[in-house]
Amino acid sequence: MAGVSFKGVTKIFGKDVKAVNNLDLEINDSEFMVLVGPSGCGKTTALRMIAGLEEATDGDLMIGEARVNDVPPKDRDIAMVFQNYALYPHMTVYDNIAFGLRLRELKGFLWQIMNSAEAKKIKKGIDDKVNDAAKMLDIDQYLHRKPKELSGGQRQRVALGRAIVRKPKVFLMDEPLSNLDAKLRIQTRAELIRLHRQLNITTIYVTHDQVEAMTMGERIAVMKDGVLQQCAMPEEVYNSPANMFVAGFIGAPPMNFFDGEVTGGQISCGALDLTIPAGHPVLEKEGQKVTFGVRPENIYAAGDGGPEAAEGNTFTATIDVVELLGAENVAYLIVGEDKLLATIDASVSLKNGEERQFVIEMEHTHFFDAETEEAIR
Ligand code: ATP
Numbered sequence: 490m491a492g493v494s495f496k497g498v499t500k501i502f503g504k505d506v507k508a509v510n511n512l513d514l515e516i517n518d519s520e521f522m523v524l525v526g527p528s529g530c531g532k533t534t535a536l537r538m539i540a541g542l543e544e545a546t547d548g549d550l551m552i553g554e555a556r557v558n559d560v561p562p563k564d565r566d567i568a569m570v571f572q573n574y575a576l577y578p579h580m581t582v583y584d585n586i587a588f589g590l591r592l593r594e595l596k597g598f599l600w601q602i603m604n605s606a607e608a609k610k611i612k613k614g615i616d617d618k619v620n621d622a623a624k625m626l627d628i629d630q631y632l633h634r635k636p637k638e639l640s641g642g643q644r645q646r647v648a649l650g651r652a653i654v655r656k657p658k659v660f661l662m663d664e665p666l667s668n669l670d671a672k673l674r675i676q677t678r679a680e681l682i683r684l685h686r687q688l689n690i691t692t693i694y695v696t697h698d699q700v701e702a703m704t705m706g707e708r709i710a711v712m713k714d715g716v717l718q719q720c721a722m723p724e725e726v727y728n729s730p731a732n733m734f735v736a737g738f739i740g741a742p743p744m745n746f747f748d749g750e751v752t753g754g755q756i757s758c759g760a761l762d763l764t765i766p767a768g769h770p771v772l773e774k775e776g777q778k779v780t781f782g783v784r785p786e787n788i789y790a791a792g793d794g795g796p797e798a799a800e801g802n803t804f805t806a807t808i809d810v811v812e813l814l815g816a817e818n819v820a821y822l823i824v825g826e827d828k829l830l831a832t833i834d835a836s837v838s839l840k841n842g843e844e845r846q847f848v849i850e851m852e853h854t855h856f857f858d859a860e861t862e863e864a865i866r
Contacts, residue, residue, distance in 0.1 A: 490691055491553030491658045492518040493539055498548035500534050500715075508534040510715035512548070519689040521682070523706030525696055527738070531715040532695045536661050539693065540569050552659060568657040572664040574648035576636040583619055583632040586650045590615045593655075615654075622650040625687065626680075642673040646680075653688065660692040666701065678705060699739050703727065711735050728853075733780060733862040736855055742785045742819055745829040748859065749781045755801070756781050756856070760825025763851060764801030771856040771865045779865065782855035785819065788831035790839065791846035798848045805846050811839045822847065 493516040500509040509531040516522045524532040537543040538550060541562030549556050557565055576585050594611050623629040626646040636644055645665060652660060665681075666674045682705055685692055696702055702709045703723045710720040711734075719731035730736035736744045749758035751774045756763050758781050765772055771779060789795025796802060806822035806829075813835070820831045820839055831847060833839060856865040 490518055490689065492516055492520070492551075492691060493659055493693065494549075494551040495535070495538075496549040496551065498535075498538065498545050498550055500531070500538060500543060501546045507715050509538070512715075512717055514710055514717060514720060516691060516693060518553075519691055521685050521692045521694065521705065521707045523694045523696060523702040523709045524712060525699060525702035525706075525709055525738075526712035526718075528697055529714075530712040532697075532712055533663055534715075535712075536569075536663055536693060536695050539565075539659065540567055540661055541565050565659075566657050567659040567661055568652035568655050569661040569663070570645075570648050570652050570665045571662075572667045574644050574665075574668075576644060576647055576651075578636055581633055581635060582623070582628060582639070582647050582650075585636065585647055586619045586622060586654055587615050589651060590618060590654055618654045619650075622653045625653070625684070626650050640673075641669050642677055645669065645677060649681075649684070653684075657690065660690050662692065662694045664696055665694075667696075667698075674701075681705065700741065703739065711738060713738075729864070729866060730855065731864055733782070733857045733864075736782050736857070736864070740784055742830045742832065744782045744784050744855070746857075747781045747827060747829075748778065750778055751775055759827045761804050761827070762801075763804075763849060763854075765856075766852050766854075769856070774865065778859040780857040780859055780862070782857060783829075783849055784853070785830040785832040787850040787853045788829070788833075789848045789850070790831075790833050790837045791848050793834060793837045795848050796850055798846060802849050802851050803846055804849070805844060808839050808841055808843050808845065811841060 495512040495514045498509060498512045501507050512535060524535060526532050534543055538545050545558055550558050552565060594615060595608065623632055626649060628643055628646050631639060631643060666677050669677060678701060694705060706723055708720060708722055709726055711718045711726065713734050719726055719735045726735060726739055730739060747758035747761060749756045751771060754765055754772060756765055791798040804824055806824045809821040809823050812819040816835055817832045818835050818839060820833050822829050822831055857863065858865060
């Protein structure tokens with residue numbers, strides 16, 4: 490096993506497409522790291538550079554202590570699982586899983602001596618590895634089947650099995666769950682976490698799905714336009730986003746943002762006039778424009794178990810639309826010229842068109858520099 494580091498790594502396609510821009514990122518030995526960001530942010534390119542499928546234009550790529558920029562993919566000791574599992578359709582599950590091992594471990598044996606004692610021992614070793622992996626992934630009852638006789642989730646597990654048996658130093662996974670339906674995705678997500686706990690192999694997992702990132706990653710690295718925005722544990726990225734992009738990308742429904750101004754300990758944004766929590770560094774921005782952010786779950790209907798309604802944390806809004814989600818409702822609110830989203834407990838009755846009071850949990854709000862969009866914290 491080994492950690493993986495990007496040291497000032499840049500990848501430029503053609504003349505000027507900077508897919509990855511001066512990336513510094515250290516993935517610890519046996520860590521589960523998720524690279525997340527919108528389409529085109531460079532996460533797949535970063536992963537492909539670790540695999541050796543793309544060459545870095547600049548910087549150093551390290552696996553363990555070794556610089557691997559010039560090491561061919563086959564010598565990097567990594568295994569990659571993709572969204573398209575690409576199993577061999579004419580082979581059984583068993584053969585699909587064993588294929589890579591046979592190629593590697595038996596390639597020196599001519600068919601005439603395949604039955605030699607040494608070859609038999611290797612075959613037995615391969616057989617054990619395939620059976621162990623199949624048991625671990627709960628596909629041991631399908632070993633004789635062909636891929637077309639399996640469900641999507643089972644096929645994905647065969648692809649994982651093929652990667653596991655190689656016992657690589659590093660696992661690379663590129664959106665491996667996106668072909669599965671919602672229920673199976675949640676189930677397989679949990680299986681992958683369990684598998685990682687069992688095998689402890691450094692895993693780098695790429696997804697555009699922030700829920701997947703938040704639930705799976707020990708740490709998550711958020712990327713945008715080839716640039717790393719923040720790398721931290723999921724709770725930290727959620728509670729202390731480094732900038733407006735991260736704040737808006739992580740969390741669903743997304744954070745509400747308002748243009749505001751700091752005046753006399755208050756943040757004034759249109760019809761909202763709220764008291765900034767004592768000691769917050771944004772208080773030093775007196776008279777300056779800042780962006781105020783509040784997550785939908787930090788807004789409560791007054792009297793709904795949230796903070797006590799008081800001057801400085803309360804506003805009156807018109808309920809535009811209410812979406813029922815089960816345990817919670819998403820309310821689209823109108824305050825003066827502004828719109829915002831609030832997730833409100835389903836036990837609270839909200840009526841379209843009704844006007845009522847809402848309370849903001851001010852100590853869980855966020856402030857960003859209006860120009861740089863960096864968090865003020
Ligand atoms: P997605 O989630 O859509 O796969 P991504 O975040 O993984 O996106 P990449 O595939 O890494 O993004 O692409 C990053 C940027 O590099 C994009 O602008 C893409 O168009 C560009 N790019 C990727 N591969 C190539 C290539 N072979 N030639 C030219 N440009 C490329």
